[in-house]
Amino acid sequence: MTISYLIITAGIMSAIIYLVSKFNWKAGTILQTLTFLIIGYFLYHNGDYSSSQLAIFNNISLNFTYSYFNEIFLYLGISVMIIVSLFSIDGIKNYQYKPVYNFLTTLIFMSILGVFGAADFITLFIFWELMTWVSFFLISMGKKYSKKAALLFLFMSMIAAYLMITGIFLIDNAVGGITFSNLINNYGSISYSLKFKILMLFVLAGLIKGGVYPLHIWMRTSYSESPDSFTSILSGILMKFGFYLIYLIGLFFPVAFILKNNPSKLISELPSSTFFAYLAGISIIIGTIAAILQNDAKKLIAFSSVSHAGYILLAFTYGTSMAFAGGVTHILVHALTALGMFLSIGAVYFRTGTTKIDELGGLIKNMPLTFTTYLVSIISLAGIPPLFGFVSKWMIYQSLIINGSYFLAFAAFFGSIGSFMYVFRPLAGVFLGQRPKKFENVKEVPFFMKAGMLIVTILTVLFGVLPGLVLKPIISMQQSIGIEPIKASLYRLFSGLTTLDMLVVFTVFGAGFILALIIFLLFAKPTRVKQHEQYTAGEIVPELQTQPSIYHYAKNYYKPFSRIFDKFPSMEKLYKKGAEYLSSSFGVIEEFFYEESINGYIWLISITFLVIIAIRWF
């Protein structure tokens, strides 16, 4: 079973799912989950490492491949989609256009298969664009300001697409073909300056999609305004497209990685990789600080994604085998944790109708499983040992330490410690603290949403204890693309500096916990008290319960910290100022760009495409 057949199946199924959903949306969503499961199963069971073609016209065909270098991404995409789809069986109950939602997410699945399975750049581009357009419609199905967010998303994605298509044309010009194998064979014939141009175009496109500072501006609004289950896909997979592109282009243009362990070559070839590593460091710091200062839980996670995009970029551009493996692992870590965080915040939104941290509180009593998912995810995200997130961070740190990069290490540590601050805020504000009276009767989410969250939780713990499960395919990936593989067994990791044994860490932690439990149980049993029985300097509070936010400390949680950054500029405001200046200078163009409806914009895009095609073929 090759990828091309799977993609065709997904395409056909999207129509069927749409029809079924029209009839009964729940059945449609279940069908969607089953479809994803079956496709995943076929890929796992029958998939042989091979290439395939899908002919469209006589001489134009889409090329696909399934091999070591992309299998881990394929499985990541499929599993994220399965989990989200499972979650959606109950989770999309409140959405307005359920059949369309199911249809579009199935198309997203198809584009995931296409992008990760592509064997030439045009195929990659086509599915990439499919994803952009489908995402555009999906984002605009969300909350109040989602139309505006979708427009910004589309605008940024379009820039990425233009950059990428230009890069593809340059490759085609230089080597006379756009398949990956063609590029590898004729790599030597490309001149240095052209290499630099192509690399820059692709990397910039990837950075926009990956949401690295200062190109992150679409993320905040798109994440917070889009429908909740789609946000999980957006951060779990679609954001990773950008890094897949960087990873891919890095394979062909060995500037970022030491492909054959030749550091001198790296330095002479291009200074850009250092530049991008530093950009990544800045991205980590800015994303962290911005995330700390947010009040909306989804916006907070969006900025945390900026920070973690920085980690991935740092690992990819850093240039050691360990860092590279750490980067790929971090993609998985971030996909899993972002999934867990967005699903649990989505579950909170499902029941309470808000994601503002200071309006919520004390939900752990009502939604224990949601809380557990969130807790495990944030522990993993912050990189605390027995869980998955520690593995990737450990690998990235090890490579930073080996090479003594102080600023980058500083940035990485800053992001890591800062992540305690921002991940703890929703935990404290949403799940812990005092529960307002109006949320007293909130229930735990329905079964399928629970199931989706449970899977994420279990996977995070499992991969943390046995990182070898994930590292094995990464090792074979490294072997296949010619990098010296890292050394790892099922639960052991070896760097040049030291050994990490996750099983020992986990066991010792478990033993410590059990010992603590024994000591705890030895002494007198505590009495449970109500939440308003507090030390309040003698004042009595039950009356205050009618005013929820008075006694729940969630507003301005890091006020002292934010005072340090009072006078710092914001990149988004800078762009906005620039845009205002431009729009006042170019009044005519403004009419196209700032049209309330998007017709004018689509018209503009079509014209641009026509012009590009005309230049190319005539």
Place this chain on the structure above:
Amino acid sequence: MYTKKLMEKIKNIIRGHSLFMLHYCTGCGAIELPPTMTSRFDMERLGIAPMATPRQADILLITGYLSAKTLRRVIYTYEQMQSPKWVVGFGSCTINGGIYYDSYSTINELDLYLPVDLYLAGCMPRPEAIINGFERLIEKIENGDADGWKHYKQNREWYKKNQKQALGDSLYTTR
């Protein structure tokens, strides 16, 4: 049986020598505490230290007159403390109202509302008297005589009745 008694004795000795008192100063007698705590008289050598919250405290000091409005808070605070816990009445105001015996807003006798384990007479008691009083309290705790908290638990209704008489029916109780 014997081991249980021995255990109880050990616990009492430990308790007696580690007394955390609550920083909830209700009356004018609180001014005598700073010299008692600091270099000159050094309460810490007896194992007595100030604590900021009733959850962590063992002793509730009522330092002087207690207005009815404060009594409500004091009762609430006392109920938030974890047993074993002790109440020390400080100055003559807590014994019989002192110079405020005819005030419309201060209570006359603390023992009706909270189980006082030790009174320190005087207006105000000097730090020497306070230290002396605390030594007496330690002695009582070691012997197991300071059992006001048990008494409060057993005769809750009687205390509640008195409290309600002084404060009206809207008294908030924790459990």
Place this chain on the structure above:
Amino acid sequence: MILNIIFRGLILIFGAFLFQVALSGFSRKVVARIQKRYGPVFWQNFRDIFKFLFKETSISHGFIFDFGVLMAFGGTMATLIFLPYGSFEVIPGQTNFIVVIYLLAIGLLGMAMSAVGSANPNASIGISRALTQMLGYELPFLIVVLVMMYINKTSSIGGLVQSQIQNGWNLWSMPIGAGVSFVSVMGMLGKKPFDSPIAPAEIASGPLVEYSGKYLGILMLQHDFATVIEVGLFVNLFLGGGSNILIFAIKYIVVYILMVIISSFLPRFKVEESVKFFWKWGLSLAFLQAVISLGIYLI
């Protein structure tokens, strides 16, 4: 083998308990003498801890309140295992610095979760301050340790101790870094200039405000174990550990008492002041040490 490890782990935990609780009681005496007081007996802290453990009642604010305490206590005891003490290592070869630093964070996270789970705003304020301050003190310390690990080409604490046996103490080879780390460790311990998270007169002892009875006893134990880890890290990284456990203990006592003495005559920073202090002086000095050490190393 496994039984041996369990046995040694228990010995370590019990020994650390006896040692550190007695030492912190002794440090109260030291502070008292600085303030011209007599001070309590040195076993006063045992009395305090056992008094709390023996309390007949205590209150709980729900599941997470208990779970967080256990996570903090368990995580801290687990971290204790991953540190070398002189020649004594519980699991040989398992002394990874990054594991220690991050496992230590589990204690803080558990404590933070539990404290905020009590739904007391004072506790939340304390936790928000503690996390903010953490962003201050960890960074300079980690930068200094990073330099050390880069130069010695190992990231295990045992390896760093070994290299100091050959090359002399890091205190002499990187004195600025040692000073920065010393102040950072004081921040970790919440000693005087950096005690705004617990500020008793201001936010009623912050995170600890709702803990009573055995919870408080357990958290006092947890704090003592965390002290052992943090001061032990400093001794291992800068004072060359020790050839046997006794020498280690002596170095430890010197460092700890020095910290107590320094903190006993300092007032309290506001939380943003302490973050600024660490970023302004701590980070710049740490980077200065990095440049100097790197220069010496490359030459």
Place this chain on the structure above:
Amino acid sequence: MEQKKVIEKISNEYGIKKIKFKKIENQQFKVKINKKEIINFLTYLKNIGFWQLSLITAVDWIDNNQFEIVYNLVSWELEQHIIVKTFIPRENPRITSIINIWPVAKYYEWDVNEYFGVVFDGNPNNGKELFLENWDDKPPMRKDFDPLNYSKEKFPEKEYKNFRMKRKREVIE
């Protein structure tokens, strides 16, 4: 400004001739005024520079069967402190509120209302609780209120049977 000049100014400018000023100190004087005039007079005083209201209080003249309401005003420009008094009957004591002139008067009036039972027309807090919790007797600052009696009734004392003995606790009914 000197006190004489201020008094002269007030006597000349303010329409009523009858008002008598009495000097207390060099910078302090008092004036008694009719209840009906009080709003006009205070407004006038505020306009000529007495813009700080430092206190409103009351005195219970039980023999005359009157309440005296006292307004303390301070002027920092004129460097003078004026005490304006007015008398109202003790039965059904009512007077117009001045919260429109000084918003801060809300709390002073509330206080007087709670402790003397004087009703200030226009103040929204009449009859609400400010300092006293669950008060169930007549206002405590009135002269006919007996605090000792109240204290005995509300906060009784325990009788000790055997004071010298080591006090055993027992429930005393």
